[in-house]
Amino acid sequence: xxxxxxxxxxxxxxxxxxxxxxxxxxxxxxxxxxxxxxxxxxxxxxxxxxxxxxxxxxxxxxxxxxxxxxxxxxxxxxxxxxxxxxxxxxxxxxxxxxxxxxxxxxxxxxxx
Amino acid sequence: xxxxxxxxxxxxxxxxxxxxxxxxxxxxxxxxxxxxxxxxxxxxxxxxxxxxxxxxxxxxxxxxxxxxxxxxxxxxxxxxxxxxxxxxxxxxxxxxxxxxxxxxxxxxxxxxx
Numbered sequence: 074x075x076x077x078x079x080x081x082x083x084x085x086x087x088x089x090x091x092x093x094x095x096x097x098x099x100x101x102x103x104x105x106x107x108x109x110x111x112x113x114x115x116x117x118x119x120x121x122x123x124x125x126x127x128x129x130x131x132x133x134x135x136x137x138x139x140x141x142x143x144x145x146x147x148x149x150x151x152x153x154x155x156x157x158x159x160x161x162x163x164x165x166x167x168x169x170x171x172x173x174x175x176x177x178x179x180x181x182x183x184x185x
Numbered sequence: 186x187x188x189x190x191x192x193x194x195x196x197x198x199x200x201x202x203x204x205x206x207x208x209x210x211x212x213x214x215x216x217x218x219x220x221x222x223x224x225x226x227x228x229x230x231x232x233x234x235x236x237x238x239x240x241x242x243x244x245x246x247x248x249x250x251x252x253x254x255x256x257x258x259x260x261x262x263x264x265x266x267x268x269x270x271x272x273x274x275x276x277x278x279x280x281x282x283x284x285x286x287x288x289x290x291x292x293x294x295x296x297x298x
Binding site: 077079105107109115116117118119122124162164166170171172173174175176177178 | 189216218220225226227228229230233235240241244276280282284285286287288289290291292
């Protein structure tokens, strides 16, 4: 089955700096890659996603890149703010409606 | 509109007891998923329903776990003879049929003493 690895497990940045979180996946059939933000005690919230027919997607301060050949994808957050502090999870799935396989998560701390 | 809801928000039970966890998906979402999240880890897939039927139950850890969705809307996750290792956050998600995006509920925190 699919295996998703995520790093780093913790990331601390100064407010205004950029943050990058990287994930690799094992199943070449995976074609959908969402990113979720989970604040302490809250539900995972979908913040951005990318499909395998696209190499990059941007939404304001958040961008995701996908390298299908290398089977890795990354989350980029620019101009970080303290409210960006949370655990971020990457995930992968092989088809519409199928299970998501999650990475282990990255605890991002943005210091004011 | 209303998001995915789950009840109860917290459940404390004793080892060996039976528990039921409920999920109300977003109205009109035909796909429903159950995941389990242990502290400090990502959610792990348990089971996926498309309509009333379980399309993929390969993530259920053993036969003590069972889930139903009799009318294609609300789903119940049932755990028999609970064990301390079952303690975790149980998350439900739903999606519109044929779409990728899964929207999560707030979860049920299960504690088995």
